[in-house]
Amino acid sequence: MPFSSLGLSAALLNALADQNFTSPTPIQEAAIPAILNKKDVLGIAKTGSGKTASYVLPLLMNAQRWAGIKNRHANVLVLVPTRELAEQVKEVFRTFSKALPNPVKTLAVYGGVSINPQMMALQGVHILVATPGRLLELLDANAVHLSGIETLVLDEADKMLNLGFKEEVDKILGLLPVQRQNILFSATLSKDLEHIQQLVLQAPVVIKIEEEETSLDLINQLAYIVAPERKGPFLRYLIKHHNMKQVLVFASSVQLVEAIVNKLRKNNIAARAIHSKKSQGNRTDSLTDFKSGKLRVLVATDLMARGIDINFLPYVINYELPRSPKDYIHRIGRTGRAEAVGEAISLISLDELHHFEVIQKKMGKQVSIIDGATIII
Structure with a gap:
């Protein structure tokens, strides 16, 4: 199945070709149409399966309706466990966003660096990629608000819980709008993850890519x-x-x-x-x-x-x-x-x-x- 059959725009298809992506991985093939259709998604797939692009591409498509608008609050929140993953996800968003007719501003926020530049960069952000601890710090400082979040992504949720972020994640979930799209990706399905899954997802499309x-x-x-x-x-x-x-x-x-x-x-x-x-x-x-x-x-x-x-x-x-x-x-x-x-x-x-x-x-x-x-x- 080619990328052209998944409902992506011509601009994104050209960007995929420029990046030498020839055909979708199994997780991309299943997740992209579901996310485009605003469905909740539970994806179980190992690292390296192509899951980042599987949510980045459709979210950028959906973001075109409010891209270019000077919004006060982010529309998409992507929670990740580590600074490295935050940077990687941000770069994937930015790489494909360049191909779109309307700009989509993405920002990654995480600890270990000064919080002030991140606070200043939040203006006009559409897609916010964050580690839980730094996001809560920004919320406590009244530098960011979650009232405009339409889509929540929990990426590598198993790693997030293993690193002890369960309380932080629960607190963030309580601050989000009730009506929203939820996307949860994980390499495994643990008991802790089942708790988050039940708390977050509504009739999700379940995608499980078996590890070979x-x-x-x-x-x-x-x-x-x-x-x-x-x-x-x-x-x-x-x-x-x-x-x-x-x-x-x-x-x-x-x-x-x-x-x-x-x-x-x-x-x-x-x-x-x-x-x-x-x-x-x-x-x-x-x-x-x-x-x-x-x-x-x-x-x-x-x-x-x-x-x-x-x-x-x-x-x-x-x-x-x-x-x-x-x-x-x-x-x-x-x-x-x-x-x-x-x-x-x-x-x-x-x-x-x-x-x-x-x-x-x-x-x-x-x-x-x-x-x-x-x-x-």
């Missing part, structure tokens, strides 16, 4: 048993010995991420950290340089994983294992995309071996394990 069982087939997985004190030197050995470029390394804490980066730099390996303590500008610059290939190694916490979306990422290394098998799959799922084979390597201490066996059982795949002590570095 073969989604890990393009990822070559390998694990090394390495003593904790040897993981740093072993990581540096792997990167240098195999001449790795564009290496995404995951660690559990901000402190460990910084320590890994410092050691890599001292050994002449270009590396940067990306985590919640970094400024938005720093995080954006690091991610841009990493995507373009200018940066050799990016070391990240799990919180940042959903903001890292690269089609041809060759390497993911788990410096230590995540707490859950789902997080492990999400980590290594950054590679092996767009039909390009990727490498996922895990450095495992003996204490982590049992946990890794659980991860293998959950994902239904056996991973070759090598004793790192036999390798001279």
